[in-house]
Amino acid sequence: MTTFKRDKNDRVLSIRDLNISFETANGTVNAIRGVRMDLFRGETIAIVGESGSGKSVTVKTIMGILAPNGKILSGKIDYTFTNEKGERETVDMTKLSQKEIRYRFNGKHIAMVFQDPMTSLDPTMTIGKQITEGMLLHEKISKEEAKARALHLLEEVGIENPEKRFKQYPHQLSGGMRQRVVIAIALACNPDILICDEPTTALDVTIQAKILEVIKKLQKEHDIAVIYITHDLGVVAKVADYVDVMYAGRIIEKGNINEVFYDPRHPYTWGLLASMPDTDTDSKRLFAIPGTPPNLLEEVVGDAFAPRNPFALAIDYKAEPPMFNVGGQHRVASWLCDPRAPKVELPEQLKERLEKMKAESERVLGTSPLKEGE
Amino acid sequence: MSINYNAEPLLHVEGLKQHFRISRTYTTKAVDGISFDIWEGETYGLVGESGSGKSTTGRAIIRLYDPTAGKIVFDGHDISGKLSTEDEKFLRQNMQMIFQDPMACLNPRKKVRDIIAQGLTINHLYSSKEELDEKVYEILDKVGLSREHATRYPQQFSGGQRQRIGIARALVMNPKLVIADEAISALDVSIQAQVVNLMRDLQDELGITYMFIAHDLSMVKYISDRIGVMHLGYIVETGTTDEIFQNPIHPYTRSLLSAIPHPNPVVEKARVALTYDKEKEGVDYSLGTLHKLTNTHSVLATEEEFAKWNSGSHSY
Numbered sequence: 001m002t003t004f005k006r007d008k009n010d011r012v013l014s015i016r017d018l019n020i021s022f023e024t025a026n027g028t029v030n031a032i033r034g035v036r037m038d039l040f041r042g043e044t045i046a047i048v049g050e051s052g053s054g055k056s057v058t059v060k061t062i063m064g065i066l067a068p069n070g071k072i073l074s075g076k077i078d079y080t081f082t083n084e085k086g087e088r089e090t091v092d093m094t095k096l097s098q099k100e101i102r103y104r105f106n107g108k109h110i111a112m113v114f115q116d117p118m119t120s121l122d123p124t125m126t127i128g129k130q131i132t133e134g135m136l137l138h139e140k141i142s143k144e145e146a147k148a149r150a151l152h153l154l155e156e157v158g159i160e161n162p163e164k165r166f167k168q169y170p171h172q173l174s175g176g177m178r179q180r181v182v183i184a185i186a187l188a189c190n191p192d193i194l195i196c197d198e199p200t201t202a203l204d205v206t207i208q209a210k211i212l213e214v215i216k217k218l219q220k221e222h223d224i225a226v227i228y229i230t231h232d233l234g235v236v237a238k239v240a241d242y243v244d245v246m247y248a249g250r251i252i253e254k255g256n257i258n259e260v261f262y263d264p265r266h267p268y269t270w271g272l273l274a275s276m277p278d279t280d281t282d283s284k285r286l287f288a289i290p291g292t293p294p295n296l297l298e299e300v301v302g303d304a305f306a307p308r309n310p311f312a313l314a315i316d317y318k319a320e321p322p323m324f325n326v327g328g329q330h331r332v333a334s335w336l337c338d339p340r341a342p343k344v345e346l347p348e349q350l351k352e353r354l355e356k357m358k359a360e361s362e363r364v365l366g367t368s369p370l371k372e373g374e
Numbered sequence: 375m376s377i378n379y380n381a382e383p384l385l386h387v388e389g390l391k392q393h394f395r396i397s398r399t400y401t402t403k404a405v406d407g408i409s410f411d412i413w414e415g416e417t418y419g420l421v422g423e424s425g426s427g428k429s430t431t432g433r434a435i436i437r438l439y440d441p442t443a444g445k446i447v448f449d450g451h452d453i454s455g456k457l458s459t460e461d462e463k464f465l466r467q468n469m470q471m472i473f474q475d476p477m478a479c480l481n482p483r484k485k486v487r488d489i490i491a492q493g494l495t496i497n498h499l500y501s502s503k504e505e506l507d508e509k510v511y512e513i514l515d516k517v518g519l520s521r522e523h524a525t526r527y528p529q530q531f532s533g534g535q536r537q538r539i540g541i542a543r544a545l546v547m548n549p550k551l552v553i554a555d556e557a558i559s560a561l562d563v564s565i566q567a568q569v570v571n572l573m574r575d576l577q578d579e580l581g582i583t584y585m586f587i588a589h590d591l592s593m594v595k596y597i598s599d600r601i602g603v604m605h606l607g608y609i610v611e612t613g614t615t616d617e618i619f620q621n622p623i624h625p626y627t628r629s630l631l632s633a634i635p636h637p638n639p640v641v642e643k644a645r646v647a648l649t650y651d652k653e654k655e656g657v658d659y660s661l662g663t664l665h666k667l668t669n670t671h672s673v674l675a676t677e678e679e680f681a682k683w684n685s686g687s688h689s690y
Contacts, residue, residue, distance in 0.1 A: 050562040050563070051533075051562055204589060205589060205590070205591070205630065205633040205634060206423060206629055206630060206649075207423075208633065208635075209647035210649075213646075231563050232563075233635075233637040235635055237635065237636065237639040237641075238639075238642045238643060238645075240639075258639055261637065261638065261639050262639075272563060275563055275564050275566070276592075277567075277592040277595065277596045278592070278636075278637070286570055286571055286596060287567060288564065288568040289567070292534060292535075292565070357638045360640075361639070361641055364640050364641055364644055369640050
């Protein structure tokens with residue numbers, strides 16, 4: 001893997017101090033608590049976390065499809081794009097109305113692939129109509145031109161016999177085919193950013209790999225920035241350049257993929273990596289993170305992960321840890337990274353696994369995965 | 375716990391077929407003649423993609439469906455065909471199921487206590503109300519829930535906790551065989567590990583036999599002693615977990631194994647998954663016969679296919 005050299009001029013998205021809460025019948029839920037994220041052209045970021053950690057809310061805010069009871073308390077989402085006149089323009093998405101985002105950006109500049117292809121396609125419209133719909137709306141092109149482009153797109157996402165499929169309805173296609181159609185729709189207007197919300201969880205493992213390869217290939221060809229939302233670390237390992245691990249509405253560890261996977265620093269990331277079943281080890285017990293994620297209805301005091309953290313320090317219950325810079329692009333929000341914190345040994349099982357992973361990748365690369373790109 | 379493979383199997387399935395008639399001219403052959411055995415105390419994993427018939431197999435065995443053909447013998451009782459009252463009672467008490475979606479499989483209008491106790495109540499397996507309560511509390515303790523949870527409703531629990539209630543409901547009957555149909559796929563990663571560990575612990579403690587239906591091969595590897603790989607209504611390969619993972623013969627098994635994502639970025643990015651297309655390879659499962667490699671490892675193939683696959687060098 002080659003790590004991207006991030007150039008300021010290539011930045012398409014920059015999120016700063018984003019805070020979002022939801023008003024519910026039971027009280028206010030602080031779903032997002034100070035998220036900071038950058039996205040550059042052509043790269044892939046994966047947001048990892050359990051359900052309820054706020055990963056979907058973050059991208060929904062970018063798309064302007066936040067639920068009506070959601071409120072952006074503070075922060076900004078700066079999106080930089082080339083406008084109709086060919087100039088670079090930066091807008092703060094949080095200042096725009098949902099309607100404005102919908103008409104100006106969705107589909108055309110920022111597109112999204114949803115989890116379930118069964119529900120994200122319209123069963124009453126032909127595949128062709130659904131792909132050309134966005135093009136005809138956003139661009140001044142003729143129907144024939146749109147059709148030609150749609151056929152080309154269908155071919156690009158790996159659908160054989162596009163002429164025939166163009167006239168068919170979603171129910172006539174298999175799950176994997178449908179997800180390919182969804183990707184074709186998302187790419188119809190040449191977006192800068194593609195958001196994939198669990199694009200493969202509803203699909204079989206064999207098809208999953210193919211869909212990921214299609215997205216990867218198209219990303220390279222069209223120079224698109226991709227945001228993946230997933231809880232599958234295997235998927236992350238396959239596609240991502242950068243990883244953001246979210247827990248209880250905060251990013252608790254971020255960095256380039258090798259830093260996070262071969263040298264994880266946050267106990268939650270340790271838990272995630274260790275609880276993933278590994279086909280090579282023979283140990284008969286899986287490592288499990290005890291307990292359940294916190295209820296965000298209650299105010300979080302200190303580190304949200306502390307109650308589930310076997311390595312929790314006294315300060316974890318009192319103050320929220322800041323982001324510590326642990327070298328390279330690696331940032332960790334854990335008091336364990338404070339210079340005053342006691343030295344903590346990784347859990348034995350995880351240590352073995354990390355050693356093995358590093359050895360394997362050294363065999364592939366020839367050098368240590370952590371040296372590369374620095 | 376050691377498993378005695380020389381004894382009579384707990385569950386013996388032979389030539390099981392489950393067809394669904396869609397219209398006068400079209401019949402879906404969801405399961406088309408499969409045979410396997412499950413021995414007492416082991417975990418048998420059944421894997422395959424969606425539509426391969428693995429869930430249908432589980433449901434046919436527990437008789438949620440009426441199998442089209444085949445013989446199912448469960449602990450000496452023939453439970454295929456029309457059930458006698460006695461056999462049905464035996465089946466309902468000794469075989470239980472854990473379902474996929476913990477949100478959908480619990481009655482929202484019943485308290486946890488009543489959900490768990492329902493099987494006992496129906497079968498009159500208690501002598502007094504106190505005994506019933508005691509049984510419910512005991513099983514709640516076992517699955518890691520507390521007694522206070524008994525008076526709550528399902529919607530007051532998280533996904534992982536609900537799956538524990540589902541497990542408690544199955545285990546309170548003290549069953550011989552539990553069919554877990556995608557029991558963990560709807561849960562978060564960290565919770566999946568908790569539930570899998572719980573199922574293992576309960577097996578060690580109570581000696582339950584599991585039939586574990588899943589599409590996630592890496593989880594199946596952790597929990598299973600033996601694995602059957604299903605594709606389009608046939609079991610194409612079966613063997614011990616080691617045999618399936620170390621020496622897969624059938625191209626479908628190999629493509630499934632190659633599709634498992636590994637959480638190792640450098641290796642994963644360089645890896646390309648194998649593809650398997652039944653049509654292109656010209657494989658017809660109905661022509662295949664079972665070829666034995668070892669006592670436990672067998673593959674469904676014709677003579678030529680077997681020769682070809684078995685000699686082919688493995689790419690991993």
